[in-house]
Each structure stands twice: as C-alpha cells, then as structure tokens.
Amino acid sequence: MVDMKKLPSPKILMLLAVLCLAALFFFPLWQIRLDAAQFPGGLQLHIWINKVSGTDKNIIQNINILNHYIGMQAIHPDSIPELKYFPMINYFMVGLGLVFAWLNKSVGFLTWTVLLILLGILGIYDFYLWLYDYGHNLDPKAPIKVEGMTYMPPLLGKKDLLNFKVQSYPHWGGLFLGLATVFGGLSFIKSKSGK
Amino acid sequence: MTLHNNALLPILVFSLLIMVSCNNRDSNQIIHGDAAQQAYVPPGEYDEFYAFLSGGYSGQITVYGLPSGRLFKEIPVFSQYPENGYGYSEETKNIFNTSYGFVPWDDSHHIELSQQNGEFDGRWLFVNGNNTPRIARIDLTTFETVEILEIPDVAGLHCSPFITENSEYLVSGTRFSVPIPQKDVPIDTYKENFKGLINYVSLDQEHGHMELAFQIEMPGFNYDLARNGKAVSHGWSFLTTYNSEQAHTLLEVNASQMDKDLMAIVNWKKAEEYLAEGRFTERETSYFHNLMDEGSGIVNSEERTSTKILDPKECPDMVYFIPVPKSPHGCDIDPSGEYIVGNGKLSADMSVYSFSQIMQAIEEENFDGEFDGIPIINYEAGLHGIVQKPGLGPLHTEFDGRGNAYTTFFISSEVVKWDVESKEILDRQPTFYSPGHLVIPGGETRKPNGKYLVAMNKITKDRFLPTGPEMMHSAQLFDISGEKMKLILDFPTKAEPHYAQAIEAEKLMPNSRKFYPIEENTHPYATLGEGNSRVERDGNEVHVYMTAMRSHLAPDNIEGIKVGDKVFFHLTNLEQDWDVPHGFAMQGATNAELLVMPGQTRTLLWEPKKVGVFAFYCTDFCSALHQEMSGYARVSAQGSDVPLKWGLNEELSDNREAANSFYEEAKANAAK
Numbered sequence: 106m107v108d109m110k111k112l113p114s115p116k117i118l119m120l121l122a123v124l125c126l127a128a129l130f131f132f133p134l135w136q137i138r139l140d141a142a143q144f145p146g147g148l149q150l151h152i153w154i155n156k157v158s159g160t161d162k163n164i165i166q167n168i169n170i171l172n173h174y175i176g177m178q179a180i181h182p183d184s185i186p187e188l189k190y191f192p193m194i195n196y197f198m199v200g201l202g203l204v205f206a207w208l209n210k211s212v213g214f215l216t217w218t219v220l221l222i223l224l225g226i227l228g229i230y231d232f233y234l235w236l237y238d239y240g241h242n243l244d245p246k247a248p249i250k251v252e253g254m255t256y257m258p259p260l261l262g263k264k265d266l267l268n269f270k271v272q273s274y275p276h277w278g279g280l281f282l283g284l285a286t287v288f289g290g291l292s293f294i295k296s297k298s299g300k
Numbered sequence: 301m302t303l304h305n306n307a308l309l310p311i312l313v314f315s316l317l318i319m320v321s322c323n324n325r326d327s328n329q330i331i332h333g334d335a336a337q338q339a340y341v342p343p344g345e346y347d348e349f350y351a352f353l354s355g356g357y358s359g360q361i362t363v364y365g366l367p368s369g370r371l372f373k374e375i376p377v378f379s380q381y382p383e384n385g386y387g388y389s390e391e392t393k394n395i396f397n398t399s400y401g402f403v404p405w406d407d408s409h410h411i412e413l414s415q416q417n418g419e420f421d422g423r424w425l426f427v428n429g430n431n432t433p434r435i436a437r438i439d440l441t442t443f444e445t446v447e448i449l450e451i452p453d454v455a456g457l458h459c460s461p462f463i464t465e466n467s468e469y470l471v472s473g474t475r476f477s478v479p480i481p482q483k484d485v486p487i488d489t490y491k492e493n494f495k496g497l498i499n500y501v502s503l504d505q506e507h508g509h510m511e512l513a514f515q516i517e518m519p520g521f522n523y524d525l526a527r528n529g530k531a532v533s534h535g536w537s538f539l540t541t542y543n544s545e546q547a548h549t550l551l552e553v554n555a556s557q558m559d560k561d562l563m564a565i566v567n568w569k570k571a572e573e574y575l576a577e578g579r580f581t582e583r584e585t586s587y588f589h590n591l592m593d594e595g596s597g598i599v600n601s602e603e604r605t606s607t608k609i610l611d612p613k614e615c616p617d618m619v620y621f622i623p624v625p626k627s628p629h630g631c632d633i634d635p636s637g638e639y640i641v642g643n644g645k646l647s648a649d650m651s652v653y654s655f656s657q658i659m660q661a662i663e664e665e666n667f668d669g670e671f672d673g674i675p676i677i678n679y680e681a682g683l684h685g686i687v688q689k690p691g692l693g694p695l696h697t698e699f700d701g702r703g704n705a706y707t708t709f710f711i712s713s714e715v716v717k718w719d720v721e722s723k724e725i726l727d728r729q730p731t732f733y734s735p736g737h738l739v740i741p742g743g744e745t746r747k748p749n750g751k752y753l754v755a756m757n758k759i760t761k762d763r764f765l766p767t768g769p770e771m772m773h774s775a776q777l778f779d780i781s782g783e784k785m786k787l788i789l790d791f792p793t794k795a796e797p798h799y800a801q802a803i804e805a806e807k808l809m810p811n812s813r814k815f816y817p818i819e820e821n822t823h824p825y826a827t828l829g830e831g832n833s834r835v836e837r838d839g840n841e842v843h844v845y846m847t848a849m850r851s852h853l854a855p856d857n858i859e860g861i862k863v864g865d866k867v868f869f870h871l872t873n874l875e876q877d878w879d880v881p882h883g884f885a886m887q888g889a890t891n892a893e894l895l896v897m898p899g900q901t902r903t904l905l906w907e908p909k910k911v912g913v914f915a916f917y918c919t920d921f922c923s924a925l926h927q928e929m930s931g932y933a934r935v936s937a938q939g940s941d942v943p944l945k946w947g948l949n950e951e952l953s954d955n956r957e958a959a960n961s962f963y964e965e966a967k968a969n970a971a972k
Contacts, residue, residue: 166876170877174923
C-alpha cells in the first residue's frame with residue numbers, strides 16, 4: 106500500500122494531474138508504426154489530441170499513397186472533427202481541475218477523476234471506431250483486392266497487414282493521460298484519508 | 301633430324317605455356333590471404349569513403365565506394381545523359397552553352413573537392429572540361445551539376461581545376477598555347493604569336509558560384525598540372541609546363557629535346573594586389589556562364605564579354621620559373637606545404653623542391669636568366685633533393701600524412717612509396733597496367749587519411765573477362781596502413797578516370813538530400829497539386845501542366861494537339877518521399893526521356909509529326925502499378941477543329957475546376 110502520509114496534499118496532487126493533462130498539447134497520445142522491407146526505419150504515425158503527424162512532415166501523404174492501392178480512405182486530418190473538439194474538452198478539464206484544486210473538496214476530486222476516466226474510455230472507443238472505419242470501409246474500385254482481407258490496425262499491440270507489420274502503442278501523451286487519472290484518484294483518496 | 305625437330309616443337313610450346321602461366325601467377329601471388337576481407341563490405345553496410353573519379357572522354361564523373369570498389373552513381377557533367385534527360389530537358393540544355401554554341405560533350409580530367417583550412421569540407425566538387433575549356437561545379441547535397449563556367453582564350457584546359465586551401469580560387473592553365481586573341485596566322489609563327497594563360501576563378505564562399513577573376517598572360521608553353529600551396533606555402537600556385545622548346549609539330553619528339561622544362565610559380569596574393577591597383581588590361585572576349593537556379597532547377601545562361609589580364613612583365617614579383625626534369629606531369633605538395641614534387645615523366649629522377657629554399661632564392665635573386673621577363677630561379681637553389689632512379693615515368697604523387705609520398709610510374713607500371721624528408725625508397729608494388737594518377741583520401745590536403753590508395757590504370761588488357769576491343773579501365777586498391785603496400789582489390793572503372801578524390805563518407809552522408817521539398821519549387825511551369833493539372837495553348841505551343849504520383853500521370857488523356865505543334869510536357873513529381881523518381885517517355889519525341897525527382901519539375905519538348913494517338917508512360921518502376929502509369933495524346937491534322945481537352949478518369953474537360961481531386965488534400969498539405 107502507498108503510505109498516504111508521504112503523499113503531497115490533495116491540492117498538489119490535483120495540480121499534478123492538471124499538469125499531466127496539459128502535457129497532452131506537447132506530446133502525441135498514440136503511435137502507429139508500420140514496418141516493411143522497403144521502408145528502412147519504418148513509417149511512424151503520431152496521433153495527437155489536435156493533429157496527426159509522423160517522423161517527417163510528409164508521412165500522411167506517403168501513407169495515403171500506400172493505402173490507396175488497397176482502397177483505404179486517405180487520412181485527412183482537417184476532416185476529423187475530433188481533432189478540433191478534443192482540445193476544447195482538454196482545456197475544459199484543465200480548467201475544471203484548477204477550479205477543483207482551488208475548492209479543495211474531495212467531491213470535486215472524485216467528480217473530476219470519474220469524468221476523466223469516462224472521457225478516456227469514450228476517446229479510446231472513438232479511436233477504435235476510426236480505425237475500424239479506415240480498415241473496413243474500402244473502395245470497391247481498389248487496384249489491389251485480397252479476398253476476405255481488411256486492414257484495421259490494432260488498437261494496442263502488433264498485427265501483420267500484407268507486407269507491413271503494424272504496431273500500435275500509447276506515446277508519451279497516452280502515458281500522461283494515464284498519470285492524470287492516477288493523480289486525480291490519489292487526490293481524492295488523500296483528501297478522504299486526511300479527514 | 302626431322303624427328304628431332306618434331307620433338308623439339310612441343311617442348312618449346314610447352315615451355316612457353318609454362319612461362320605464360322607463371323607470369324599470370326606472379327601477379328596473383330602478391331595478393332595476400334586476407335585481402336578479400338579487407339575490401340569486403342558486408343550486405344547492408346556502408347563503405348568508409350566516397351571516391352569521385354573523373355570520367356575522361358565520357359565527360360562525366362563516377363562515384364565509387366571504398367574499399368568495396370562498388371559503383372554508386374554516374375554524375376552527368378559535360379555530356380548529355382539521356383538516362384535522366386540532362387542536357388535534353390528544357391531546364392538543363394543551357395548547361396552546354398559555350399562561345400562555340402551548344403557543346404554536349406567534353407573530356408573531363410581532374411577532380412577537385414572544396415576545402416576549408418586545407419581540408420575537404422564536402423560542399424562542392426569541381427571538374428574540368430578539357431576540349432572546350434570549362435569548369436563544372438557539382439553540388440554535393442544533390443550530386444548534380446549546377447554550374448559550368450567557360451574559360452576564354454585557352455585551348456585544352458588540362459591543367460585544371462586546382463583549388464586553394466580555403467576555396468578562394470580554382471587555378472587552371474592552358475594545355476595548348478594559341479594566338480590571343482584568336483587570329484588567322486601561320487602555325488609556324490608559334491614563337492611570336494602563341495601565348496598561354498593561367499586563370500584564376502574565384503568562388504563565392506556561400507553558394508560556390510564561380511567567377512573568372514583574372515588571367516595571367518604567359519609564354520606559349522603547354523601547361524600540364526598544378527597545385528596550390530598550403531599552410532606555409534599558402535598564397536602560391538605551382539604549375540608544371542612542357543614544350544618549353546615551343547614546338548608546334550611532332551611534339552612527341554620536338555617538345556622532348558631539352559633536359560629540363562619549367563615549373564611556373566605564381567604569387568597570387570601579389571596578383572590580387574596588382575588587380576586591386578588596377579594594373580590589368582581589360583580585353584574583349586566571349587565566354588559563357590551557365591548557372592542552375594536552385595528553386596526552379598532551370599539553367600540560366602549568360603555570355604560574358606570581358607576579361608582582366610595581368611602581364612608578368614608589368615607586374616614584377618608575381619611569377620617565377622624554376623627548371624624541372626623533362627616533360628613533367630604532376631607537381632604535388634606535401635601536407636606541410638614545404639615540399640613540392642616535380643614528376644618529370646621522361647626523366648629517370650624526381651626533383652623535390654623546398655618552398656623555403658625557393659623563397660630564399662627569390663629573396664637573394666638567385667636567378668639563372670629569365671624567359672619573357674619572368675625570372676628563372678636557380679634549380680639547385682630551390683632543390684630539396686632528388687629521388688634517385690625511383691622508376692620510369694613518374695606521373696603523380698600523393699601523401700599519407702605520415703611523411704611518406706606515393707608516386708605512380710607509368711612506364712614501369714608501379715606505385716612507389718618513398719620518404720619525403722630522406723628521399724629514400726621504401727616499397728614498390730606493380731600495377732596492372734600503367735597507372736596515371738593515384739588517389740589517397742585527402743592525399744593532396746593538409747590532413748590525408750592514409751588508409752587506402754587507388755591507382756588508376758590506363759591499360760586493362762587481361763585483368764577482367766574480355767569484352768571485345770574496348771574495355772573498362774582497371775584500378776587497383778592498396779592498403780597503405782602498414783609498412784608495405786598491400787594489393788587488396790581490382791575493380792573496373794568507367795571510361796577513363798584521370799584523377800580522383802576520395803572523402804570520408806561521414807562528411808557527405810548527412811547532407812545528401814532525399815528529395816526536393818515541393819514548397820521550395822519555384823519553377824514557372826510547376827503544377828503544385830493535381831487539381832492544377834491542365835493543358836494550355838499559346839499559338840502553336842501547347843503547354844501540358846502534368847503531375848506524377850504513384851501510379852498515374854495527370855492528365856493522362858489529351859486531345860486537341862495538332863501536327864506542327866510544339867508540345868511542352870512540364871512534369872512535376874508530387875511525391876515527397878525518398879527514392880520515388882518518376883520517368884516520362886513520349887513516343888515520337890526525338891530527344892530523350894525525363895527522370896523527375898520528387899518535388900522537381902522537368903520539361904520535355906515533343907514535336908508531333910504524324911496524325912494518330914500516341915502513348916506516353918512512366919519509365920522508372922515506381923510501384924506495383926507502375927505499368928499502369930501511362931496515357932495517350934491524340935494528334936490531329938493541322939487546321940482540324942478538334943478542341944483542346946484533357947482529363948484523368950473522367951470525361952475530358954477543358955477547365956481546370958473539373959480536374960480530378962484524387963489526393964488533393966495530401967498534395968495541398970505538401971504544398972503548404
């Protein structure tokens with residue numbers, strides 16, 4: 106068990122949680138890495154809270170070119186609405202966290218943490234839906250059609266898709282999101298145990 | 301008697317065979333057990349050095365890896381190159397403009413890498429055109445020729461281009477002296493009418509752009525090779541000459557009569573002073589400067605009409621001569637800058653001069669007369685010593701940075717290692733056959749990397765499987781890290797490499813570009829995005845704004861072209877990834893193909909002569925659907941009323957809005 110006495114005050118813990126959440130603007134949440142013989146070093150796609158990027162600035166164009174052979178839709182970050190409203194939600198949660206830290210009430214810490222967990226689950230589910238759509242909604246006129254083959258990248262872990270080995274894992278941002286829920290939870294526990 | 305004779309014949313034949321096979325084995329025996337390992341670069345691993353070999357009569361440069369001897373690239377320089385459209389495309393054809401018109405070939409001899417503080421800095425590469433005197437600059441981020449400067453009033457720019465230790469100048473000299481300015485005179489008036497020139501081309505330190513700074517008018521000799529001083533001798537140039545007899549016919553004999561020729565020694569810092577004081581004459585002439593614009597890749601050609609001439613008679617203390625053994629080739633300077641080696645190719649000995657002794661002789665005016673007003677320094681006064689009987693036909697010397705020199709001997713077909721200070725011969729190894737120049741990475745700089753030596757041979761004969769009368773030349777790679785030179789590899793080289801330079805791979809690799817960023821493309825006919833692809837008519841000129849992306853050309857159906865039109869295909873490669881060039885070939889085009897790098901625009905001119913429908917296609921296997929990357933152009937009779945239309949995967953249209961929007965987003969991103 107964590108020795109509660111050694112933990113900082115609930116207020117500090119809440120501020121740490123908020124800080125972790127703010128880090129989402131500076132680090133990608135998730136990374137999808139594609140490896141094939143012809144691509145030394147692999148192709149890395151980074152999914153941020155507000156954008157999609159990669160190891161170089163042309164990564165999306167280069168992945169889209171590859172994907173069009175098998176009829177996958179082109180990735181158009183501008184047409185993914187989540188990349189516009191997820192940052193708003195994150196700003197809201199950062200703001201709410203600061204308010205609850207100032208109020209310094211256990212109910213506030215609990216509300217914030219539960220809300221963040223729910224949002225996190227919804228976010229991952231939404232990510233899954235996008236991956237499912239990219240992998241299954243294929244152009245019937247695709248130049249290359251493999252009977253029974255779909256191309257959904259894994260949500261977490263490895264998968265072989267034709268000549269590519271695809272790996273999907275959280276990036277720093279994903280870890281910071283996890284840490285934010287941990288600090289949020291601890292702030293609630295500490296505020297309870299302190300009374 | 302008859303019997304005896306008959307028996308003798310097979311014995312004779314047999315013993316001859318043994319002699320021949322013994323000879324063959326001799327050249328193999330010197331290869332040591334672990335040689336293969338030393339030259340072996342395992343699959344997937346890189347070579348330690350890039351070696352740039354001049355292409356001789358091919359006019360190009362080849363790029364090899366050392367120690368593997370693998371050929372990486374041929375860089376087109378002075379010759380048209382249908383393989384990628386260099387010199388054929390509308391953008392690049394101006395690179396061959398000269399005062400003689402369009403000259404799409406030359407004879408490239410000497411390679412020179414740019415330097416800072418007497419070391420290779422890996423920015424640019426220079427090479428001379430011998431036949432139509434010019435110097436080319438290659439950008440070492442793209443390995444492409446980006447500039448060619450013609451040198452006026454010289455003939456055979458063999459003695460070129462030699463760089464100063466901070467890339468201030470490229471020094472060159474004329475191989476053939478000629479009347480200056482050119483005029484109609486009897487050839488046997490050589491002595492009175494023919495002159496030589498030593499040329500100084502300055503380099504813009506930021507971009508490497510070349511400018512002819514000044515020329516020094518010299519006696520009518522043949523200027524052969526040169527080096528610039530370094531460290532202690534920085535500020536001076538040394539040029540070997542032959543034909544001080546001033547013969548104009550049967551030079552083989554008539555230019556080989558005197559025991560010694562002359563080495564020219566130029567104080568270029570002094571020349572700069574005279575230039576600043578205005579002690580030059582300006583002469584009208586004509587030469588071309590062709591420079592590629594970085595953003596558009598278009599070569600702009602400009603004629604220059606005047607040159608500044610310095611006359612040694614009016615500029616004292618600027619030029620000297622010193623005698624050098626018969627018909628010298630290279631004059632090479634050791635890493636300290638103190639010793640200058642004169643390779644007298646028809647002499648049995650090699651003279652090594654001392655820079656400090658030469659300076660002292662000049663100071664004390666220890667001269668043996670003069671030639672055309674140029675003082676001749678007393679030979680013994682400038683001499684550090686003579687390397688006694690090192691071999692036959694010394695041509696060129698480089699250094700390992702450990703006090704040793706390595707000289708090629710053309711006639712005795714060998715490389716000889718000797719100690720610069722003591723002039724003692726340390727080792728000799730045969731080469732196969734008759735080497736011209738040799739190269740040690742950095743071997744002419746202040747910091748040689750004395751690990752390998754490549755001897756470039758002029759004669760190949762039996763080194764490789766025979767390929768008819770014409771064969772590649774042969775080169776030998778030696779490991780020179782030990783006491784004795786060790787032959788570790790034999791490899792064929794393209795055309796006729798004269799000189800080469802080699803540089804550590806790590807100095808170039810990080811700067812090698814993977815593609816051209818599309819946002820930096822400023823070509824006036826670039827099509828930045830597939831939605832902008834279109835066809836426009838301007839009189840009888842038809843401009844096709846075409847894009848290439850895996851795996852289609854846009855537009856790929858074109859109608860409304862007429863016989864007699866000039867059709868310009870401006871192809872922009874929209875890819876932004878490494879190693880995705882697209883090619884373009886048009887049936888009936890009488891020039892070449894285009895090879896367009898990602899982000900680049902290149903233009904092919906097609907003048908259709910026949911009515912019909914003609915196919916075009918991508919020539920570079922770019923993807924699994926490369927074979928599908930093609931299209932049709934319809935050609936109608938002159939005066940027909942077929943309207944101009946184009947399209948991709950749709951009904952042909954005559955407006956750009958309707959063009960296909962496939963990938964539009966991705967390309968817009970790339971163009972941002």
